[in-house]
Amino acid sequence: MNSLIYTTATRIIVPVTLVLAVIVLLRGHNDPGGGFIGGLLAALAVAILEKARGVDAARAWLRVEPLTIAGAGLVAAIAAGLWGALEHGMFLTGVWPFYGPNAAGVNEGVPAGSILLFDLGVFLVVVGGVSGILFTLEEAGVPAEQPDDEEDS
Amino acid sequence: MEPILAGLTGLLVAAGVYLMLSGNLVRYLFGLVMLSNAANLLIFVAGGLTRSAPPLIEAGQKVPAEGVANALPQALILTAIVIGFGLFCFALALAYRAFYAMGTAKMDDMRLAEPLEDTAK
């Protein structure tokens, strides 16, 4: 895409979308929101960037392979599940440690438990998965005439 | 409300099946999307329709207020939509590749894996 307006606008839109994605991810802890929606928003930011500057630039901007991001997210989600198993004896049980000022017996502070880790994992899986699909589709482009049998995607 | 949604489900199935029988790969996929939406609506209707509040727990409360909607069908549909989204993405990309690999989107002409002359032998 060669629109100057669009390319310039992405400079503002992409960071705003990314910040929004993180807000939605964290908000999902107690309110509507969460890793999946946040991940889709972040993937949207990647898509906007990719449309403005092309696949190669978007890949360079991400620094890591999209599927590696997805793999890291999956590891985070499973780790969250195993954390619950360690604390409460069952896979995927929620763990709620509270950090920070904690008046006797009152649950205060930052609730960064296994739920948040799981949501972060979902976030990464969605960002990685969706960008991976997008990049593959863009790079496939319009193949030359009839590819032969050994043709590799 | 149930009869209307049930009718809509039926309409979506009918339209989906009609599209799927047309013999064109792209229309087949659109038909599948209609069918999958029909299935989601079916779960929604089967889960019971009520005119009530969203199933959210107010700040400071431990249980939701009286008379909130059943959250389970919504969770099921959300899961089904997400899975359907993934499958449909793959199916679209596959259809795109298939069109360029075989030069056609007509399903009757896609016979690379099962060539016709095999049966003539």
Added chain:
Amino acid sequence: MILVWPIVIPMLTAALLLLLPNRFAAQRAVALVSSVVLLGAGLLLLARVLGEGPIAAQLGGWAAPFGITLVADILSAAMVVITGIIAVAVSIYAYGELEGADEANGHHALTQALLTGVCGAFLTGDIFNLYVWFEVMLIASFGLLVVGGGRAQIDGAVKYVGLNLIATLAFLSGIGLLYGTTGTLNMADLAGKLDGRQEEMAVLISAALLLFAFGAKAGMFPAFFWLPASYHTPSITSAALFSALLTKVGVYALIRTFTLVYDVDVPAVQTVLIWGAVLTMVVGVLGAAAQSSVRRILSWHIISQIGYMILGLAIYTPLALVGAIFYLFHHIVVKANLFLIAGVIKRLTGSEDLYKIGGLWKAKPWLGVLFLIPALSLAGIPPLSGFWAKLLVIQASLEAEGWLLAFFALAVGLLTVFSMSKIWLEAFWKPHPDGDDAVNGHVPWSMYLPIIALAAITIFIGLFAGMFVDAAITSADQILNPDAYINAVLGGS
């Protein structure tokens, strides 16, 4: 926790493999180690279940029937063990068969994802969760089918994807109706809620939808067309994995739902199952007779053999269920082995088309022996495992006075011998059309090793059939009297 490991191990491995892009040697090693660990976890689970009866675990600590339950009885634990065996076999085979292009697109990660879905489907006690595991399995198999990207593969994948998605939607609609009728999704809870309501219209319709869905996944008549359209197109490693596990998950789901949730006894259900099974057997074996390529013959035979298993379920006597369960296990080992051998044949002679190959007996006589073991077992020649499997099903149909069913089962067995001898005569016995020197492909040891191991398992099951039949009898008893299963899930309340 022991119930969670068979799902977590392959899932974690899949994630780790995604973190190792383009390092194929490391990927193969990680995949192999993980498969061995999966097999070990399955064996531990089976030992526990054999000792204690069905065990259950509530994911996240949410009590059943509200949370998602994992549950294992002998059938599911044994299925996990055999999944582990097949996983190890194909991981070793992959060392010999796969080349750069196949692995570049994530073959190993997808294989592990497929195993996650398969083990999840075997262990879940929640019908919506079963749907989710089916999807995990399905999307991984989509990926495996197109890895490598040959044109025939794309064509096969279009049929596979298109037809399987319909089955998926039928599954989802069936679950919707079931939830609307009963208000629960936990299978043990459903068993209680549907007591005495089996003949209600909504229940029957949901049964029909689930039967269609699982039947399509199992390759049952008339929804099997995706199978012969696609199974001969991907790499041998993937094809062997598919042939061993995918259809069997469908059969497992049929056995589980139609004994626990629905009653096969309802006349409408039983009639459909019996004639569906017979038509599956007959159509499959006739389809195979018309083919001339090794893997396409084998693909049609999967369908035919699935018919026997469903027949065992449909007759619904204890003996018939024992037959179905025994058949399930025997067939996983034998069919995977035949696909692996098809790969060796292709490597040695350069083709899978029976009219273009030959001379294998002269060049590699012991490969002939390795082929004959699973082939004769598939056809039901004593004392190999397939003989006992067929014997049990046929005896059950005779006891239930289904003379016609027994006749069909015997006739289909005879036609199976015909197909196997066709492969034998064309690929092994007759000389190669291009002369004896044409059998010159190089086959590494890593491709022979799993074949030898699986053949040994086939012989072992055949010689010590008593042991396995006893286990199958206990398992069938658990399935027909699900109180222990239900108590394990619902905590006896």
